[in-house]
Amino acid sequence: VMKNNAIQSPEWLNKNAIYQINPRTFSKEGTIKAVTKELTFLKELGFNIMYLCPIFEEDDCDNINNWSTRQKASKTGNPKNMYRMNDYFKIDEEYGTMDDLRKFVDAAHDLDMKVLLDLVYLHIGPNAPIIQKYPEFAKQNSDGSFICSEWNFPALDFRSEALREYLYCNMVYYIAVIDADGFRLDVGDGIPIDFWKEARRRIQAVKKDAVLINEGSVYENMSIAFDSSYCWEW
DSSP states (O other): OHHHHSOOOOHHHHTSOEEEEOHHHHSSSOSHHHHHHTHHHHHHHTOOEEEEOOOEEEOOOOOGGGSOHHHHHHOOOOOOOTTSEEEEEEEOTTTOOHHHHHHHHHHHHHTTOEEEEEEOOSBOOTTOHHHHHOGGGBOBOTTSOBOBOTTSSBBBOTTOHHHHHHHHHHHHHHHHTSOOOEEEETTGGGSOHHHHHHHHHHHHHHOTTOEEEEESSOGGGGGTTOSEEEOTTO
16 A cells, blocks of 8 residues: 555655754854855765754753753753754754855755755744744643643644644745755654645645655655655664
C-alpha cells in the first residue's frame, strides 16, 4: 500500500545527501553568516541539501522551572533553547538577522543547493508574545494555566483554527519570501495530520516542489503529507 500511495517526492530530495547544521556549534562565530561562508566547501564534500536546525527567536527566560530536562542536564546555564521558540517570525539575534537567512538561501541556490528549515510547532516558549495575546493558541488547564508538552513547554492547541492560520502564514512566509525549499518537522507526529496536509497544499501552491520531512514513525502519513520520515524510536 505504501508503494502505491506514497507521495512522489522531487528528485532533488530523493537523490541527494542532507547536511544538518546547528549554527551555534558549526563555527566559532555560531552565526548564519559563518555557515554561508562554508557552503562552497560543503558542496565540494558532496552535500546538496542544507538543513538548518531552528534559528528563530528563542525564549530567554532564566526561570529553570520552564526549562526542559535535557536543558537542565546540560548544566550550561543557558536559558536559550532553540526548540523553545519565542517568535516564529524572527531570527534569534544569536544567529543573525532575517536578511542573513535570505542571503544564506540565495547563496545556496546559486550553488544549486536546497535549504530546509526546522519547524517546532508542538510547543512554544512560555513567554511567547503570541500566546500572551491569544492564550487560546495554547492548551490550558481549567485555571487558565498552560498545559505543557513532555519537554515542559506550553503545548499549542490545534483545535484553534486561528492558530492554524497563523502557522500556515508562517510556513508560506519562509517559502514565498525567504525562498526556502521545505521544512523538517519537529515531533511532527504530535500534530494532527490534517494540519500538515493543508500546510503542504499551501506551500506547494507557492513552490510546487517544496517538501515536508517528518520526525516521527507513523509511516502511513507519508501517503498524506510527508515526503520522508525517520524513525522516532531511533
